[in-house]
Amino acid sequence: MKAISAVLFFLSQHPAWSFFIILAIFAGIAVLTRRLWLLVPGFLLAMANIFTASMLNAWFLQAWGTPGTAVVIQATQTNSTLNDQYIFEYAVIAKAQGKDVKTSFTSMSAPIWPIRNEVLIPPAGQVFVTRYVPGYEENIVIMADESTFGKMRIIAANRELVDKARNQLSASPANESFREEYRQALHTFLSNPANRLDSVSNRQFRDALTQLEAVTPAP
Incomplete structure (x- = not known):
């Protein structure tokens, strides 16, 4: 695993050098075996490495x-x-x-x-x-999703749904379907354990839900 990690690190961190090394390896094999068509997959693999090496490296490290x-x-x-x-x-x-x-x-x-x-x-x-x-x-x-910055990004995306529902209701306060969408958005946000890290939003949304249900009690 150590050797694989070292190779993947080099391929992902040095895409230019990796391109020429991969191409040279396939060129050598093509010359030795007299199969010049191997230059084509060699070139394609060298190009693909530039854009996919970090993805392959990420998959390998998260798995092993x-x-x-x-x-x-x-x-x-x-x-x-x-x-x-x-x-x-x-x-x-x-x-x-x-x-x-x-x-x-x-x-x-x-x-x-x-x-x-x-x-x-x-x-x-x-x-x-x-x-x-x-x-x-x-x-x-x-x-990312296990780190604080990633968790806050997920919360921000979840909050956008609540903000959209609130703005929709503000545009037409008498619309009962908009009011219900806002109520459901608040419930969904507050019931999602992933959002508990944002204590400020949780407090604000609980207050908003209380006020909303006080004005128009849910059936």
Whole structure:
């Protein structure tokens, strides 16, 4: 597992070098076996590695890794961009087996689990949950949904449903169906254990639900 982790770390953190190494390996095999068609899958694999290596690394670490923690100590904006967004380099201190391990990743190469179509990097200074393979602690995956920043993101998404229902009722206060949607949205938010971390919203929504049911008691 240690060797696999080391290889995946290299592939994900050094996509340019990985591209040429993979291509060179397939070119060597093609020449030795006189099967030049192997250059095609070699090129496709080298290209795919640029975009999927961090995903494969994230899957491997979350499946086989040991729980740990880490914290971003510095975020530096680079001159490179991806989808019109600047790529950042992150210096990280990971806690693994009772020792501090220096590591790093970029917003393009960071292994994050679950895999989503967005880059969720913890804010600097905030401890987050990781997984790693003992023996190669530099390679870590960010366990987003198990970390505070990820949990707060989920709560924010849940709160948006309540805000939408409230704004809908504000637009037409006499609409009973809107009032019922707002009541149900409040009930749903308050009954979801994932939202308990946000004590402020819970208190506000309990008060809002009390006021709403006092004005229009539920049948």
